[in-house]
Amino acid sequence: MRRTTVLRSCLSAALLLSTVAAGVGTQASAADSPTAADRAPASSALITAMQRDLGLTKTQATARLQAEATARTVERAAERAAGGSYGGSWFEAESGKLTVAITDDARRKAVEATGAQVTLVEHSERRLDAAMARIDKLDAPSGVSGWHVDPKSSSVVVGVVAERKNDNDVQAFLSQARQAGPVTLDETGQAPRTLAAGTVGGDPYYTGNVRCSIGFSVYGGFVTAGHCGQPSAGVRGWDGSYIGNFQGSSFPENDYAWVNVGSGWWTVPVVLGWGTVSDQLVRGSGEAPVGASICRSGSTTHWHCGTVLAKNETVNYSQGAVRQMTKTNVCAEPGDSGGSFISGDQAQGVTSGGWGNCSSGGETWFQPINEILSRYGLTLHTA
Template sequence: MRRTRLAHAALAALLVLGGLSAAGTFPASATGSTTEPATSARSAEPAADGIVTAMQRDLGLTRTQAVARLAAEKAAATLAPEARRTAGAAYAGSWFDAPSGRLTVALTQEAPAAARRAIERSGAAVRTAEHSARQLDAAKARIDRLTAPPGVGGWHVDPKAGTVVVEVVRGKRADNDVQRFLSLARRTGPVTVEASAAPRTLAAGTVGGDPYYTGNVRCSIGFSVYGGFVTAGHCGQPGAGVSGWDHSYIGTFQGSSFPDNDYAWVSVGSGWWTVPVVLGWGTVSDQLVRGSAVAPVGSSVCRSGSTSHWHCGTVLALDETVNYSQGAVHQLTKTNACAEPGDSGGSFITGDQAQGVTSGGWGNCSSGGETWFQPINEILGRYGLTLHTY
């Protein structure tokens, strides 16, 4: 690995910003990371200065707004799993509302009054919903068992709308196979249909940059784990050798899954080592990783990749099924941060919390687009890995 870059990452003081904790009656708890609680002293600072700079550029925020949003998102990420446990069967989803800076929790009409009051006292806004999260998740699971034609881009639960959103590729709505799929999907529960672009993975042929290579494919490192790093599954098969930015040997794909999932991990050796750093590419400072608390829908998220480098956006949906040409991939998170070929496998991070590795998307960083990432905690759990944190 590039020694000068690592020295910079390891020694940089990295200006950090004070955070706010969630108010209310819920106890602090970890929200996804098995290695470090999200509310620990080491993760109290929401982000390094570079994250704030990137959010200013990509989300149109002032510095003050970016700092305040990161603090509010951190509080919401801590509050969300506690709100779900408090609501029980009446839970209908939650999301971060950027204008108010608060977590919004949807509850069915059957929610106990005590649970509603407890969630409101915690600082969250409460909305009434017709369908519970359990009902919506069940409807999506039934759609997951269908075979989607190429004209269907994907589907996910939208807690704000209280439905499962099925995305149809623009110009394909009248296709007979699409119509049959939509007819079957509507039988599973509440479904709405939206137009979208066709999703694709973001691997690329061998070009210059700061990537890793397997064969003639260039992808991007996601996050360091003890013993290696995680990345996208479509970038390589188990046993495939991996070389680094300088074409020296790094290690080997130890596990990989694509489609159905889009994750993999690569062992590291031959003089390479792991560090809890996401590269800023000179656009922002290199970022330290302190945990993997899941960011709710509506939160900001930034992405690092070997082609388009640093870009930020917003989490649009969790647990989306994406219908690539190679087959459906499940449990992806949807964002409007842009990406381009070669960014596959790269890092998604909110504040200092790892979120996932780039899977695919549509569009580019000139005209905009949407992307999906495979959540980091699922990858860690699947392979029994431990995230390398600072």
């Protein structure tokens, strides 16, 4: 066990040294113009993981990462150009372009000038967000898995567990939701669950008898999932030694927390590859658009990739609803909670929960990293 961790520390140090030698500066968040981080070449290991999980060739994976970096920049400019007509956006893997929805065709040329593709929709993002806020005030039964604003359908998509869709309480919820605004129904296979686990070994952190995964290093500690521990709870590393304590934690409503690091432990801007891929440097926290590729690292299932399916989704766990989550088709299993979601070299968020597993597939949600940093006044540790 210690040999594995020491090896990873050496790899992390080597990555950091190579970054310093190349003159890459620290960047905690993405700006509107392309940065050195956007232009940095992806590691061969990340390309390999995308080939495995997304069915891409090496050339396709490389081109997709480059296109997604461009889309992150275009998305910000396009939203400004669309103004109140903005209806949301998503990345189209087939074209390698960002598609922006607008409600007013008079804005088309201005939005297209940013490099985005444009499509007309019925409802603005502001209108859909208002409907989402009204639905958030409803009490959801367990047969409802969650809901989110979907720019493609220009509606709020409500997920319902297929075998529960005809339950009276589910139908009553849907009726109320439709009164709140435009709603589309999506049947899901299972209800989401959080992904903490009992003590079973690996390279995680522990609090009480719960095993979870480290998310991202921040100056002074690391961020993780809120359902993994309450404020002041002690945290132990893989070897049982004391790391620190939960300094802040929120669950449900949110699912985020941060832990201070001391007692000889130290932080680096690295996401572990677990021997499946090389350790990945973190260079910022530019938010990936819907449709972009994304990968996850966790202490149970290690490294897996997929795509962003939706943003700002309310997930209805048995413990209560968690809001402003991002939905992906990346698999995860118990013990992966709190682990890293990363797109290219940009931190995206910490694993919250999902359904399915890494044998049969499933869906997983994460809490966006920038919200966590803002909530606790933290600074992401970047290379």
